[in-house]
Amino acid sequence: MNSYSSARDEFKDIQKKMVFLDANENPFENGINRYPDPQQNELKNVISKIKSINKDKILIGNGSDEVLDLVFRVFCEPNKDNIITLPPTYGMYGVLANLNAIENREVPLTRNFELDVEAIVNQIDNNTKIIFICSPNNPTGNSFSDEKIITLLKQFSGIVLIDEAYIDFSNKESWLKWLQEFPNLIITQTLSKAYGMAGLRIGLLFASKDIIAILNKIKSPYNINILSQKNAIKVLEDTVYTSSQINSIKVNRRDLIKELLQIYFIYKVYESDANFILIKVDNANWRYDQLLKNNIVVRNRSNEILCDNCLRISIGTFEENEKLISVLKTLK
Known part of the structure; x- marks a missing residue:
């Protein structure tokens, strides 16, 4: 051909x-x-x-x-x-x-x-x-x-x-x-x-x-x-700018993991080499809807094998991550 x-x-x-x-x-x-x-x-x-x-x-x-x-x-x-x-x-x-x-x-x-x-x-x-x-x-x-x-x-x-x-x-x-x-x-x-x-x-x-x-x-x-x-x-x-952003995402990932571990309905936070974190919660559908009502969109991965009641959260900016944690702490 x-x-x-x-x-x-x-x-x-x-x-x-x-x-x-x-x-x-x-x-x-x-x-x-x-x-x-x-x-x-x-x-x-x-x-x-x-x-x-x-x-x-x-x-x-x-x-x-x-x-x-x-x-x-x-x-x-x-x-x-x-x-x-x-x-x-x-x-x-x-x-x-x-x-x-x-x-x-x-x-x-x-x-x-x-x-x-x-x-x-x-x-x-x-x-x-x-x-x-x-x-x-x-x-x-x-x-x-x-x-x-x-x-x-x-x-x-x-x-x-x-x-x-x-x-x-x-x-x-x-x-x-x-x-x-x-x-x-x-x-x-x-x-x-x-x-x-x-x-x-x-x-x-x-x-x-x-x-x-x-x-x-x-x-x-x-x-x-x-x-x-x-x-x-x-x-x-512009390699300097890109490297700076990658490093910021890694730092934000580390800090976000620490905060997520303190939320009572999060049962597990999986280790991540990516720009997102997979977490296991008590009820993924419920928590997904709660976050959506607070204008936060994550990904519900519960329909995938081995991911029962799991949400995938992308690493945002410092301010976005702060808002996420603030909302999570208010959820009942």
């Missing part, structure tokens, strides 16, 4: 000042009248430097949802293949499996929210193409054992996809350093969380050159608009 060759793909020399009469664009300059770089080269250069990884191992998508969907379409055959997910986990994996007519084999985490490697391996057959591992995990907040993930990478010949949407809030290292050793490893990240660009919808995928080349064949030619690219570069280059 050949990818669509866009007008900007055919023109590579960005140093020359050219007259562009190739793409049927409006010729009057306003900053957005030209099509964006389909390969987002300038943005990839910045990401490459920050992540210490070659740009030919990077794919950029319209949010993580797009890059995850591309992985499904490349590696799975509809109505034949299956994937393995590890609930409780990010619900979009199951949604995309259903959308692409792929069987989703769910292997629950253990009671302490760890990978059950033996159970996962037992679910693998010749049509199993991808294992999805969210680490730090959503909604539990914990990171998984390196040893167990390495075991899966060695025992499974298909794709192991590690979703690192929350890696910047963890003290653990990214799995990016393992890409060279495991050609079946794919890592996804996002600019929506730590980098504060949820409104731009920019997802990142890191893999071998061969995998990136295949994914590039089926991605939309202009999937990242020019404003998103420019704004992302601006934010990414």
Whole structure:
């Protein structure tokens, strides 16, 4: 299969000042009248430097949802293949499996929210193409054992996809350093969380050159608009500001955990490597409604396996967290 060759793909020399009469664009300059770089080269250069990884191992998508969907379409055959997910986990994996007519084999985490490697391996057959591992995990907040993930990478010949949407809030290292050793490893990240660009919808995928080349064949030619690219570069280059925000979220997370432990109807506060905290309460539906009446929106995760009566609370600003605790202390 050949990818669509866009007008900007055919023109590579960005140093020359050219007259562009190739793409049927409006010729009057306003900053957005030209099509964006389909390969987002300038943005990839910045990401490459920050992540210490070659740009030919990077794919950029319209949010993580797009890059995850591309992985499904490349590696799975509809109505034949299956994937393995590890609930409780990010619900979009199951949604995309259903959308692409792929069987989703769910292997629950253990009671302490760890990978059950033996159970996962037992679910693998010749049509199993991808294992999805969210680490730090959503909604539990914990990171998984390196040893167990390495075991899966060695025992499974298909794709192991590690979703690192929350890696910047963890003290653990990214799995990016393992890409060279495991050609079946794919890592996804996002600019929506730590980098504060949820409104731009920019997802990142890191893999071998061969995998990136295949994914590039089926991605939309202009999937990242020019404003998103420019704004992302601006934010990414201000590393001091981003680091400051990440550190503030970590401090606020630590302080919020201490306060939550003092609330009488909160039975458990789970450890978190993410920018949210999972808590177990006496009655999640009731407490969710109480908070909503006080103009505070959290996420009720009680319908997920192993998360009975659990609420997920994002780490807010100092003032937002103070308001949350103040309201929680008034609830009866």
